[in-house]
Amino acid sequence: MKILKKIRLSVMGIVLFLILAACNGQESSSSKKEEKNSTENDKQEMNDVKIVLNWFAKSQHGGLYAGIDKGLFEENGLKVTVESGGPQVSSINIVASGKAEFGLAHADQIAMARNEGIELVAVAAVMQGSPQAFMFHKGYGIKDFEELNGRKVYIQPGIVYWEFLKNKYDLSGVEELAYTGQHVNFVDDMDAVTQAFVTSEPYFMKLDGIDVETKLISDAGYDPYNVVLFVSKDYLEKNEKTVRAFTKAFVEGWNLYKDSYEEINKLVQKDNPDIELESLKFESETQAEFVYGRDAEEHGVGYMTEERWATLIEQLHELGLVNEIYDAKEIFTTEFLPKH
Template sequence: MKKPGLSLKNVLVSRPIVLSICAVLMASALSACGSKDPAKDASAQPQATTAATGTAQSKPAEEKKTVAVTQVTNWFAEPEHGGQYAALMKGYYKDAGFDMTIMPGGPQVSAAQIVASGKAQFGMIQGDDLIIARQQGIPLVAIAAAFQKNPQGLIYHKGQPIKDFADLNGRKVYVASAAGYWEFIKKKYKLDTVQDMKYTGQLVNFISDPTAVTQGYITAEPYALKQQGYDTEMLLNADSGYNPYANVMFTTEKMIKEHPDQVKAFVEASIKGWDYYKDHSDEVNPKIKESNPDMTLDAMKYGAEKQKELVYGGDAATNGVGTMTKERWSTLIKQLTEIGVLKNEEDVSKVFTTEFLPKK
């Protein structure tokens, strides 16, 4: 499977961005990590032994003992994980006491299940998917949100008379089955003549029909389409009023109860990484590419620039990267309940916590 934004020669496979896919993954058996390579902090490995004596080489007295920790992201390595890779590259995780491994996600990887099973201590997920996981009995807790504004949206060919979501009526829209945001948008904008088309991960149908619309990420698909000569514009789902936090860092209730110091250290190191990535993405992107060689540095540069306002704007501009509010989470829970994705409203006090975020 290729990362969205890599190629349009035959099939462009996008990351799953829908609630139904999350449910399928959670119901399946645990999967190994994606086809890309995990990233480790090479400076935080166990001490080596000498070839001659077989005895352990001594470490500097001031070096702290590190704890082996794994985090699993929500897709193959990309700029949307820039802060995590910056923290690894700059040694922030090591300074926090971790021998950190970043396990890339992918289309057959459920970060929720991997973390819930204890195979990883931390993960990354969409805000709505985390709520659904809790409704399914998986006790996940959001501890920071990398994206204040969700990068998901609906892409259309430039020049089409589309200014708002209401203008989608009568058009073919390629969206994965039972997408929560799409159910919300259809209901809010009364899209009674829109044609729901099954999204398969391919863009060929969208390309061949100038009037069609397709799901995608502002950080990826528009770049790939432009590289192939197709100019597009986009409606961000967040502008419809459906704006779940994206790339939410999470752990389990058990981890918070038993190792709150590690949770705090992880959040602080990750946020420090995101603060660094803001102005040093060109330095960090080659590190990301080591785990995802298929993605070009130009594509990463595009993604890093497009996501700046989504990560560092909004509430983050005042309260810092990672910040979350009860109001945002409560609104999302209510929306998911109203469109029938949730049978019962989740207790928002158990869904997220800001206690581990750096104080401003």
């Protein structure tokens, strides 16, 4: 009897062990399955989005590259593809057609797109003002724009700020010549004036041993936000979560770029090998005031105001470049900007 009892106990122990082992196996298998499903879900939650630049990759896109390099977009569930801009590329048309979710353009371009029936919404402004300027030989600058009269001015035909200046000032005495991107004629004529960006052309002139000075167009009162992040109105209404996540990572990228621009510029150069690192450095340092200063100093990178947008719309309407004066709130929002 004692022997039978011991056998029963042994059998029961073996059965109990097998049951527990099976349970543990199921639990382990279930945990692995849950872990695998969780990983798969994480992968599924990554949202592929594309952004189209307003020009070839430059320092004015540094914050975007910083955000990608430092994993800020991935942290927000986004896998970002960057499409280069250029003279034949319209970020506005590409976004409007749905071939990209995000784009970069200047504020006046976004405001005028409504004339074509394209409804866009700006969600962040990289530059608080415009670095567009006139460039002169040193010692041949002007204090007032009417002093351009009697001089040759190389300007891109139809460029908005030139139309604004001609409407505000009497520039009938200007010899207007088409800007081609080349500065040979400017260099040889001490009285000549050419359009420029304070963030680039002065650097190249210095390399050629030519001393120049500049006058910002904003001194005349035309100062739209530059390099503005935008989406289509339709996309925003259906994808608020994605727009919020992208804008957050975009702005945080710019905050990182402030102190790491030399490192990030190496990544920018990979997408635009034609530009030198020294040129990118010059651009980064001269654009800092536009990106991190002015209203951004108090309210953070990307900040925009209704007053600035409303003023721009009125100016464009006066020039006949927008068909009607509309509510500025229809084309911009600060709702998605991170709290500063």
